Amino acid sequence: MSVKQQQLDDAALVESGAEVPLYAASKTIYPQSVEGRFRNIKWTILFVTLGIYYFLPFVRWDRGLEAPSQAVLVDLANRRFYFFFIEIWPQEFYYVMGLLILAAFSLFLMNAVAGRIWCGYLCPQTVWTDLFLTVERWVEGDRRERMLKATQPLSLERVTEITLKHFTWLMIAWWTGGAWVLYFADAPTLVVQLVTFHGEPVAYVWIAILTFTTYFLAGFMREQVCTYMCPWPRIQAALIDEWALNVTYRYDRGEPRGSLKKSEALKHSGAKAGDCVDCNQCVNVCPTGVDIRDGLQIDCIQCGLCIDACDNIMTRVGRPTGLIGYDTEINVERREKGLAALPVRIIRPRTILYAVLIAIVGGIMLYTLNTRNAVEMSALHDRNPLYVTLSDGSIRNGYTLRLINKQTVERTFLVSAEGLTGAKIESTAIASDSANRLVVPVGRDQTLELRVLVTVPAQHVHEGRSERVTIRVLEPISGAFATVDDHFFMP
């Protein structure tokens, strides 16, 4: 039962002077199967999205001998995130922020174009619930059969059915949890470990958690998640505008509703008769149990199944389809006033703004991703002491460098200090070449912390001044380099 129906029922109770219950008892929904255009779209999305989710961990991507060969991998132990050709280090977490911004703007854009596209077609809650409902129908039959069986006493056949349904649900849920952990370790290896009971305990714990959430949310909570737990419908309600497409019922065409016989009678008598035959098919197929004829409402996820159901009925009774369809609020109002519907405007300032913002954020991310340097360095001047006087009067400053080698092979970097006359650079246990550059090997895909000491001889010391020093790290084979400017303090 939809929230709206519940409220109307409560209002009726109040009118009749009866007590209104404080809490809404949930009523099981038995959605009926339906065929049609939107059902086919939903099937396609279901297979594609679940296919990606379940099989993506097994996709391989060659990154060289020692690097992981999994296309999508969150390597928590080594703090790396791999996504095909992209490798993200913890300090580049801003890419994740960029992705979240893109996700938010995409949601806004979808919402501005056609309302709850996310809820109706793409949300994991919708997709898995759809899958679980398919299993339920396959085992227990369609709406009428399920409703009937729910009232009958338990029989052996019934117990078998219930067991089979829950077993299949649990298998799907278990596979869902299993696929999840595969994103965090080498998938083929982990699968073998898991089935031979050699996996890490944390892997089993996460599988158990996700098995439970999938089974519980898709098997039992279903539309309650969308109506009462999810914040998006509330945010969405605040973002919607009169030009966005939404699943709507055409009051002007449908009302007054009535059975075929009744409407024929009305027509004969010259009164207005609507096209809606009040067959309730739109309500029966609805996975959240709303009546679309009550208008736009919070628990409608706009999956379009009522459109399919209504179109099928309209075709059968020989009336034009489209009694329920995607339409804008502005047209709903215009039609009620008897005005002609306006053409759909997808390109509006709002959608352009969202698209431009998506393009800007995406563009910045792509640009920084493509111009990332494979050599990086940061330098931190010693806080204490700022400078050190040596016995011969020369002055030394210490810097802590972080050298980053983002390639999958070990490389040797040359580190030099430039811009100071006669300056020498040295570091404990690190050799120098003839040009007084430190020769530093950095392991593949690693960060090396290195404390270097830069010394200026006494005759070049200018007391009371701080000079600029440029620390340069050079990868001699590719010629890639990075520099950091810092102070050189003197007494």
Place this chain on the structure above:
Amino acid sequence: MTLETDKSGHVDHAHVDSHTGMATTGHEWDGIRELNTPLPRWWLTILYMTIVWAFFYCIAYPAIPLFQTFTKGVLGWSARGSVNEEVAELRAQRGPMVAALSNASLKGIEQTPQLRNFAIAQGKAAFGDNCAPCHGAGGGGSKGFANLNDDDWLWGGTLEQISATLTHGIRAGDDLGHLGAMPAFGRDGILKANEISVVADYVRSLSGLPVTTGADLKTGAKVFAENCAVCHADNGKGNMELGAPNLTDAIWLYGPEKATIVEGLTNGRGGVMPAWAGRLDATTIKALTVYVHTLGGGK
């Protein structure tokens, strides 16, 4: 529709809101009434479950403050205990490295990158806890407290010498520690004020610092040879055995100003560094030695 009201004029029971067609809860605040949007029953159930959970939680975990103490909970869990467990875990994790550190020689530690990095990390932490109050966070020192980053060492800058200084301290009452001190030439009447003044000028001249105009450096040299050379050597280059600093270089523990030198000559110098043998374990002292040695001035 007329609404039934109580004595104070408030609506006291639910009615149907004429604008939305929805029932109200019957609550009213300053004429604003609340529409009834009932929650599902499972939501209420969860609320009750959290209350039950809280009840058992209070029994299981520390929860209720009493006058002098608090209820400890039947599970015996405590925040401190949990920290201790984690510290013990960390110790166990570091065990092999700590053992390797205690078995290796100082030189061996410094030459093995893995051991060196571990020793420097451990040393840095121990330095912050124990040494930084006097020597500064980075070992930069201050007046009277040696800078550990430079190449000038009062008692020697090799690994063994640093280790010995750390273990036994300086003038800290340890028989094996460093004992030498600068005598109070002025206070004890060994040198007169004018002799102190000229020897101070002479000492400044040793490292090329400007001296008082017309200073009698010849007398200064004589006083130096008779009184100071015994520890600081004839050429003023000092003696590490006695902790006598090199007076010819650019580094001054207390400062190069004439007044400071005169003060030292008059009242003597004898700063103290604690003997760490009884306070820190041998492995920590090893780690500290390697850390100090790699600060930049190690010999």
